[in-house]
Amino acid sequence: MDLDTPCIPLGHILTYFNIAQKPELGLSAYEGDADARAVQLNKLMQVAMGLDHNEMFARVGIDLSEGNIAGRYLSTRQVLGLVEQSITHMRMPYLGLFVGNIMTVSHHGFAGLTCITQPTLRECSETTARLCRELFPALDMSVHEADGLVWLAIDENVSLAPFTHYFMELNSISFYNIVCDLVGREPELMPIAVEFAYPEPEWGHVYRRYFKCPVRFDCPQTRIVRRAGSADFELPLGNRLMAMTAEKSLFQRIPTRAMQFLPLKLRHFLVRSYGAMPSLERAASEFGMSGRTMRRRLAEDGTSYQQEVDVIRERFARGYFARGGHSLAELSEVLGFSSTQAFSRAFQRWTGESAQAYLARVQGSAVEQRSP
Numbered sequence: 001m002d003l004d005t006p007c008i009p010l011g012h013i014l015t016y017f018n019i020a021q022k023p024e025l026g027l028s029a030y031e032g033d034a035d036a037r038a039v040q041l042n043k044l045m046q047v048a049m050g051l052d053h054n055e056m057f058a059r060v061g062i063d064l065s066e067g068n069i070a071g072r073y074l075s076t077r078q079v080l081g082l083v084e085q086s087i088t089h090m091r092m093p094y095l096g097l098f099v100g101n102i103m104t105v106s107h108h109g110f111a112g113l114t115c116i117t118q119p120t121l122r123e124c125s126e127t128t129a130r131l132c133r134e135l136f137p138a139l140d141m142s143v144h145e146a147d148g149l150v151w152l153a154i155d156e157n158v159s160l161a162p163f164t165h166y167f168m169e170l171n172s173i174s175f176y177n178i179v180c181d182l183v184g185r186e187p188e189l190m191p192i193a194v195e196f197a198y199p200e201p202e203w204g205h206v207y208r209r210y211f212k213c214p215v216r217f218d219c220p221q222t223r224i225v226r227r228a229g230s231a232d233f234e235l236p237l238g239n240r241l242m243a244m245t246a247e248k249s250l251f252q253r254i255p256t257r258a259m260q261f262l263p264l265k266l267r268h269f270l271v272r273s274y275g276a277m278p279s280l281e282r283a284a285s286e287f288g289m290s291g292r293t294m295r296r297r298l299a300e301d302g303t304s305y306q307q308e309v310d311v312i313r314e315r316f317a318r319g320y321f322a323r324g325g326h327s328l329a330e331l332s333e334v335l336g337f338s339s340t341q342a343f344s345r346a347f348q349r350w351t352g353e354s355a356q357a358y359l360a361r362v363q364g365s366a367v368e369q370r371s372p
Contacts, residue, residue: 006073011254096169110250117243122231137258189230195219220321
């Protein structure tokens with residue numbers, strides 16, 4: 001998958017770019033701070049009145065006048081074009097925070113209903129990650145638990161620069177608010193930190209206005225962190241039958257194609273194989289093809305088996321540093337490198353920075369941000 005692969009459902013993207021159309025699912029009791037969000041929604045509508053959605057989509061090659069939405073897909077490049085137009089028109093560089101903050105559960109439609117009707121917060125998070133892979137494959141969400149913490153990590157499957165911050169802001173604040181509402185803002189269950197894998201932008205103070213917990217930048221990974229005990233919290237709307245029905249309705253209305261793409265399927269398989277990275281031939285057999293066929297099909301998609309392995313290795317390396325790991329020898333062994341030197345060379349190639357310098361920088365940033 002690259003920037004021009006048409007894999008993002010138009011029906012899903014319209015949710016974010018036509019926020020005036022808010023479906024009501026009877027969940028207002030769980031949306032929290034409704035008055036403040038209503039005020040923000042009105043402000044956004046006033047600002048957006050001069051923005052013609054039909055024209056905006058037409059500029060990126062999408063004709064909304066055709067009416068048919070099901071079965072139509074955008075590329076990541078087209079979505080970036082929509083974001084650029086919105087930010088430029090509204091003169092609001094922190095638009096991701098602004099829009100994400102007013103997106104309650106009902107804005108996410110059947111996807112939101114599928115998530116909040118899971119039995120526990122852990123299953124809600126895992127479902128959110130799974131639906132993200134289908135509905136917006138440019139991003140990858142994953143749930144992790146270690147050292148008394150549980151977190152939802154957000155990574156890029158394809159570069160969203162120069163608007164990475166928009167997508168991280170929107171998803172982080174939206175999910176943060178939903179979690180807070182679901183747990184009744186119980187202090188022990190609330191997120192304890194939100195971290196971003198990029199330097200603090202000029203509007204960093206706006207983040208701290210929206211998130212009621214420590215916000216950190218220049219971190220190894222973008223993630224929302226909670227205490228591990230919160231994962232077993234039973235959701236007030238937990239209902240497996242309703243969750244299954246909502247998910248079925250979601251995919252009937254918004255067909256997806258993300259997991260048809262071999263690179264994304266391969267990445268998901270590699271993640272499941274963490275700790276024992278399979279050979280190309282073993283991976284190919286998993287998908288019912290020969291190693292030669294897999295090599296060819298990956299090349300047609302502009303990638304290779306080694307490139308996909310490296311994507312997963314880099315992601316796990318960042319996750320290791322994010323949870324406080326600092327032993328390069330241990331990390332090298334876990335990732336299957338023959339030596340620390342081999343891992344260090346690979347990390348330099350992935351990030352343009354040595355592993356030692358990277359670790360020192362993120363640890364220094366963490367100490368600085370935790371200082372009173």
